[in-house]
């Protein structure tokens with residue numbers, strides 16, 4: 138797909154539901170008793186993989202697009218799948234499901250696409266094995282496919298080396314089935330959607346600093362869940378409006394949970410004009426309209442405890458940094474290397490091809506902003522965040538930007554190109 142320079146972006150957009158919350162609504166709804174009705178569910182390929190895995194384990198799920206109904210069967214209501222469970226491209230599905238399967242009295246195989254088969258699973262294999270699950274990497278390289286023989290779990294207090302909501306959630310979910318309390322301490326606070334939603338469904342979860350603990354065998358009860366818009370999807374419109382002269386957009390109903398709002402804090406620190414209106418709170422997940430206007434930006438340093446609060450936004454923030462005066466340093470972000478692609482390498486290679494001054498480091502990137510960018514052929518490496526980042530870069534660059542495998546945006550935002558185009562009219 139090709140992109141060209143536009144004069145401005147203007148208007149309103151409503152981004153689809155949050156991916157992390159949509160996955161969790163299906164998984165936790167399946168473990169609850171009764172029906173969980175989910176509105177504004179993200180109909181992206183990753184969340185559809187989660188639905189299909191739970192249907193294969195005997196959970197009736199009705200997907201009516203505007204509403205998803207999960208007829209949960211309680212903590213012990215899952216049944217063994219007849220086929221290996223296929224998570225597609227979704228790391229969240231693979232890791233959270235590993236935690237749930239660790240607690241089941243049956244054997245399961247979890248697999249996924251070529252990208253997922255290269256992502257590290259040792260980070261869940263280690264704690265779940267410590268709890269007593271039989272969990273092995275079938276190829277023997279710490280990656281999927283995984284074979285999981287669950288049951289007989291012991292509660293542990295795990296100290297994780299990575300700040301990862303997927304690891305934290307896997308351990309908390311296994312903790313639902315343990316013989317005593319389970320706790321996890323992470324180096325920095327990662328997104329807390331699991332804690333909030335499990336608590337709302339009836340689990341006993343307590344959080345103190347970067348430690349979360351959970352009590353086993355709660356009775357979870359299904360209930361309505363409203364999914365706010367995904368700030369990780371809003372990020373592309375935030376960046377486009379800031380970068381492109383004369384732009385102003387209103388992005389409606391965006392989730393602004395403080396464990397996810399790092400992009401707002403960093404953009405403001407760079408000089409961005411972003412205001413919030415219509416702030417609401419739905420079951421502990423706040424949301425607001427974001428009004429974003431073109432701004433003169435300056436470089437900044439992004440590192441430390443803010444990184445987990447903007448980890449998926451770092452590719453588009455790297456693009457934004459090219460349009461800011463001075464130097465932007467991204468550090469402490471080595472996790473970028475183990476996402477759907479190596480996002481440090483892919484950003485450096487593609488932004489360099491467009492004329493940016495960017496250098497990769499062990500744990501991030503250093504960008505000298507202010508050079509004009511020009512079009513190039515961009516290999517998305519089938520990574521949705523890369524494709525969306527360069528679509529936005531293309532709208533602010535001379536010449537033609539051609540994105541290869543552009544349809545990978547269906548993973549988290551199937552209507553992305555249509556929504557972006559509407560704002561350019």
Ligand SMILES: O=C(O)C1=C[C@@H](OP(=O)(O)O)[C@@H](O)[C@H](O)C1
Nearest residue numbers: 157229300301302303304448449
């Ligand atoms: O828990 C989640 O829903 C997610 C956690 C993050 O991954 P890590 O836990 O690996 O940091 C993030 O990158 C991913 O898109 C979604």
Ligand SMILES: C=C(OP(=O)(O)O)C(=O)O
Nearest residue numbers: 226227228229449476522
């Ligand atoms: C890393 C991502 O997702 P996951 O880990 O679920 O594949 C992402 O959406 O950017």
